Amino acid sequence: MLKYLLLLAGLASLPASLPALGQQAPKKPLDHTVYDQWQSVANQHLSANGQYVLYQVKPQQGDGVLYIKTTGGRLVRQVPRGDSAQFSADSRYAVFSIKPRYQDVRQARIKKKKPDQMPKDSLGVLALATGQLTKYANVKSFQLAEEAPVLAFLGPKPAVKDSLKKAAPVDTVKKITDKLLEVKKEGALLTVLRLTGGPARTFEAVTDYQLSKPGNAVAFAVAAPRGDKATKSGLFVLELASGRLRRVSAGKGVYKNLAFDDAGQQLAFTAEKFPEKALVKPFSLYYAAVAGADSARLLLAPGASVLKRGWSPSGFGKVAFSDNGEKLFFGTAPDPVPQDTTLVDFEHAKLDIWNYKDDYLQPMQLKTLKKDLQRNYLAVIYPRAGGKFVQLEDEYLRDSFVAEQRDAEYVLAVTDTAKRVAMQWQGNTLKQAYLVSTRTGERIAINPKAAKSRFQLSPQGRYVVWYDYEQKNWFSFDVATRKTTNLTAKTGVAMADEENDSPDDPQPYGVAAWTKNDEALLVYDRYDIWKLNPRTGAATNFTAGLGRRQRLRFRYELPIPKQKFIEPKAELWLLTQADSTKQWGYYKKSLASAQAPQRVALGPVSYSPLLQAKHAPVFAYTKQSVQAPPDLYVSRDLVHETRLSSINPQQKDYNWFTAELVHWTTPRGHAATGILYKPENFDPAKKYPMVVYFYEKLSENLYHYNAPAPTPSRLDLALFASNGYLVFTPDISYTIGEPGPSAVDFINSGVESLKKNAWVDGAHIGLQGQSWGGYQVAYLITQTPMYAAAWAGAPVVNMTSAYGGIRWESGMSRQFQYEHTQSRIGGTLWEKPDLYIRNSPLFSLPKVQTPVVIMANDADGAVPWYQGIEMFTDLRRLGKPVWLLQYNGEAHNLVKRENRKDISIRELQFFDHYLKGAPAPVWLDKGVPAVEKGRNWGLEVSSK
Template sequence: MKGLFFACLVSAALLCHTQISAQKKVLDHTVYDSWQSIGETSISNNGAWIVYAVNVQEGDNELVIRSADGTYKKTIARGYNATITEDNKFLVFRIKPLYAQLREARIKKKKPEDTPKDTLAIIELGKDSIWKKEKTKGFKIPEKSANWLAYHLEKDTKAAAPKGKPVNKTADSLMHVIDSLQQVIAAQTAAKGKKKSKKDDETIEELYALIDAEGDEPGGSNAETGSTLVLRNLATGKQQEFKNVVKYYFDKNGTRLLLEQSKAPGDSLSKAAVVLVSLQQAKADTILLGGNEFKNFEFSEDGTQLAFIAERDAAPKALTKTYKLWYYTAGQDSARVLVDNTTAGLPAKFTVSPFANISFSKSGKKLYFDTAPIPTPKDTTLVDIDLVKLDVWHYNEDYLQTTQLSRVNRTREEDFQAVYDLATNSFIQLTSKEIPNAYLTNEGDGENVLAVTDFGRRVESQWTGNTKKDVYWVNVQTGAKTLVLKNMNGQLSPAYISPSGKYFIWYNYDTKSYHVSDGKATRNISQGYTYPLWDEENDTPSDPPAYGFMGWDEKEAFVYVYDKYGIVKLFIAAGKKPEVFLTGRPQKVVYRYIRTDREERFIQPTQELLVRYFNDVNKDAGLFIYKAVNDKYSLSPVIAPAAISLGMPYKAKNNAVYAVTEETYQQSPNVFAVAQAGGNNYTAKQLSNTNPQQSGYNWGTAELYKWKTFSGKTSTGILYKPEDFDSTKKYPLILYFYETLSNGLNSYIPPAPTPSRLNISFFVSRGYLVFAPDIYYTKGYPAKSAYDYIVSAAKDLSKHKWVDGKNLGIQGQSWGGIQVAQLVTMTDIFKAAWSGAPVANMTSAYGGIRWESGMNRQFQYEKTQSRIGATLWEKPQLYIENSPLFHLPKVKTPIVIMANDADGAVPWYQGIELFTGLRRLGKQAWMLNYNGEAHNLVERKNRKDIQIREQQFFDWLLKGAKPARWITEGVPAVEKGKSWGLELVD
């Protein structure tokens, strides 16, 4: 018996030990920094190589090189900015210094030149040896050539001239003259027993002035000394150096290298220059010598032509500078001026814009650039202390003063498009202040550009959020403007123009249809289609947007657009009704085309289309090829639909191989190589394995949960449960919400210090349930709608024995934060509430400013997210009903408010109104103001801080944990920067 009893004790002990050892750790605030994510990803043109970064939240990343078949792997610590060469042979990348070194440099406030620098690295794919070059600051490879690499070295600070001493030969000579003259004068005056005369001093001062004058030559951007650029032949390893390079560019095909060189330090006779290097002939030609500023270099498609902006004549402190458009083509000795202030056709008092966007047409026959009014020089006679600081707000200005001030730099840089016809040597101004925006057609070779303007109708954007527009064809040869559409209310973008430029389409908000125009006649081309081409679930007072535009048919006979579940063909010519091209409507599956060729201009009839599959019911995702077989289209799976979420796939240019990330809530994103295995079959190979440490932590699960709202509607949300969930236990529940979130069922949520959203994985790991409900709104009643969905969900979940209905919390940020503030005035079922950046008072917020953009907030209430749908004067009762401030006496729930003083979306005084009202009423309320922070926290240190406080708050109220001192006592201003109040109190 004793032996049996002892054996039982041993067995029990072993079982107990097994259970204890099987228990996993819960996530805490120390795990964030090392948690991994997939960063930059690329695939070679032949599909044989996939390169990706494994990034940590704070620390040193890794660059990983994998063969697509998984047989080769090379990991480079701190590698980034990787480029695979066109011929699939080499990988060129940069290596960062250690994070600890960079952090130390920031702590010590080292100068930029004294901080650790990047290293350039090259590896031949499939091999292990790495060529490295330290102290580099960037590299470039031609877009469509594999032979060449140019890399830029950091400046040699040791070779820099000491401060306060002359840096050129002339100055050195003059200094010697001064020294000699001073000695001669000193000797003479000593011999004569006299002092230096005023004339002697003037002579010396004149010589010093010469040195100053020498150093005051026109500087511009070239006042910054360049550094050495190295041109390397990747095939042979041979290198060539170029000194004093400021900027450099390859043409697309890798036939030429352009260099902007500064004056050589210490050489007063040298000049800034633009140099063109022929890579085939290994020959460098100076195409422009001398000047202050060069910018916006652009090659033609074939690389034989070059254009740029230069300013060459202004004195260093000139109040006005004029720029010229320079042009070079093969066969010229040097660049020549194409456009300057005297060019015929240039508007009066205009110049070439220093901010010009330069582009050649595809054929190279036309050159597009921008012009701008010559700026008014600053009046230097005005004394700053006498200037009145004043903003004058005028009722009929296009934009509010706040908007103007937020856009002041953009306004200073405003310019207007022009074109130079290189065949006829003619200049045409295309746009103006009245018609400021233009879209090129036929890759710049079209007869017209499509110009769009809302000039004279911008005031109404204050309350509508958008403007009506006029649309013109502008002839590229003559500049003649033809009005095509008047007061267009809809969506129009460059993609809506046909490849040849003959047609354009737009989505009309008024008719909820697509229309087409050839500049002479317009026609509704979606009329008669059975289903909406606009957002079927739009629940704001605004016009519902279209689902989107896919592309043009190669022959311009039709366009492809989206409805909710698929792709529709709309025919350009009259007489044909819209046709379904691909749909998943019966199964409620959404199909969307994924463009893998960035140069694609149209859809070809025989083209294989990669389409994304998303099941709107169970949230499964997949990838398919949709292609024509015997004039019939069929779907074949690349990645079969599954309970996963997919990242953007990258396709090899020349083979059916894809690099794509897959993830679930339980599995962090990993890179897969997906390759065609024969016929329509594809195989997937997992290449990465991120966050293996997760297996040691109590994670969680995510599932769809459906319930009926108080109004009888069925809705869906995501219920997150701890990995060790036990249905016999009770768990506190936090509801987190922001409009609709259920499509994110299979998205991975890393434990991370968030900008102010709920850190879901963190709370789930620590024994909380989290529920994210979808919310749909009735216009005019956002608070009641939120109550209908959120409170009904909380009560429905509380029916389960495993939900602790007495310990419910709510958390929301921005629009979600507003609704948290609303809900605590409407119910007392929540024991804790956290509201980030809420609006408390819609009546004062209605006329307020979004300080980041300077826009007035009226459009939000009348047309968009706030969903009132009327002005404050039309329906004041709705503004009051949906404003928590007016209902604060009903609040019983303790609430934390985050309101930051640099919030550019919600004025932080809204948080103050909420807090001071609650304080006046003796309610439990706290407000966190992260100084200088935005609407969503930016600085990582602040994000970490709020995660700690949020945990402490919910643990105190929902789990009965000890409160922190900031909760019980606050943090007095005198303690700011000394104590943060995070310590727990008894």
């Protein structure tokens, strides 16, 4: 292993010769040692008053830094390893976890420490006005009240200030004990405090807790450690204003789903209190008024007459009150089947039984097994109205959606029961939608005939809207009148993908947002945004057709976290991309205005969606380009802006790269577009090798910042361009039934067009692609000898054998992919066998003249591992130069960072050898025997 690590460090390029006196030293090419230090901005938040912003600067590996600044740019505090930060509701405090040092965690992992011996998080509380930072050690989790500066956190008792130690005897369920390990097994210490001052309250052996939204109360479950007779197990409620503490439910058991209403006046939870050895442990539902009686009221017990026989409240269903607190939503479920403890494990068969009548294939059932064991069915009860109960879901109608305004009478339920088998070849199911009354249980059918549709409930619950794939329009259903209206039939434009090149219904462009009181719905066409009246069907082009006229794509996201709709007087900031130049920017338009959007900014950069302060017109966003990393900015108008971060200053020391759009016409007459990346020190008098990387369409990423990073199996654009390669990423459009020839049409013609430039080394061009890109690499090298090297990650080479296989990550059959989606054959194997064979590289492998590396991992859940094996063994038999990299236990794309670093090294070595004439490494020249696995990685240069 030491040899491997030393080799990694030594793979950096050799130093250039020293410059003459007075000359600037040439910039270094990127190498494999730079990855860990490269930074990104993450987890940015604005305070509600718009005066403060926080964000993390995170290296790819190592310790990040949390920055807390004013929106004017003044640094308030810099916190090493700060994470998961939030502002308090009053904008006076920032609360965050502080992660252990990366090196400490690494050493603990090396020493194989147990989980309870690993380094722990701390908690930080920063007073923004004074800059005072208070820390608490060994904190497992924390919660901030949504509407008040109240904090609760779980972990051992801190030793911070004397004021935190002045708690009266009533403050703890029992005195703190030194039996920390025992406490950890049963629970941990809960601390509750007001950030504005006052004594902290601490409670031991807490396993779960929940703060109310207004911060007036906290509920928590206590599990007394074994042998501890002083601690009382149960569910407790603490009222913060009065200090009143009471046990609302007594006894050992499992307490889950603690939920307050929005006003913090009601509490509900589920619990089971059966003996530890009981074979079946169904839950009960409990209710308590926060300022009410000492004991919670049992709302619903197992076997209650209102429940189905053998059903109980579920411990896995989410418990939630309606906005007005009148209704309580929760889940019910059949009681678990008791396990027969008399069975001897080794005397019974272990098998999966596949039946053609099953709704879902066995692999899908096994993938969703945990979810299915926890499946529960939505119900509602009225705690303050005599406990009235309504079951909303059942085995037939088992997927429902509650409106954002949870007081709405109806929930939306969608079912595909008895329509699921066809998912095997269609990739989706036909659905029927119903409105279910939370008062009576009445079910109102939205679409009497099952259809391919996407349904959603409006925020106030007044309408159901959906896109119908067959009719290719948006529809609404008025809950009050029960009338269905076609909303987009008269718009005269398509509401679904105009560029669809798959043998399936085009996907809708989607919904932007609703306006207040469900008065209007904003939906997208290719370019513009339409304002639709869900009651009358009146449709107005909200962006006044500017998008289509100027080929500008307008999109919108609600900018304030947890915002549910657009206010009537709101000004909408529309994220915009110009089709022809791929530039990004923002236009703005008032919701009430009939005028076209006004341009604010549009240029050779790309923007993130805006984040807006809750109570102030202040925005935070990132902006980036090929040369500029995505730094964080704040602004009120997106014209006068303040840059808050300045990440990756080390970039100036390296040879970076540029990007430009290129255009050409394919042999079939298609107008084509791609991106050409060039080294920053590009010299048109020189010749450059080129690597072609592709998937489907990538040109919209023209102004995307590509940080050097160990690849999950794609091409590291930054690394290659910095090291003297041209990188070409062509867009591809497809003809149904001809995915392979379509790739040839676009990719090869794009390469031929670029080869006309004297600075392209036409004899040294390589291909790289992953997954669908890997398939296209495999196909291309069977059609032409012009590529000097190829790298195919997770390729499908035999569509006939892959057609009926399983995508193991989801358990789904692969048939739908060939008949309807990406593989684009458009029919079954027995309907169009010639197309499956014609588009399969396997049947043309004797034509291959290009050296090729295949990555095929043994835990790939998307492309069958054996596809890579078929390609390797057949090319090997044909005597072709071929290598296969199989990362043990890895998925379709590499996950483990050590494997990503490894493949990045090998990929550059491979192309350097075949496109630049560099010496071959051992793994490429001689291979690495299995007996040397784990001791020799073969990365050093081979000695002949």
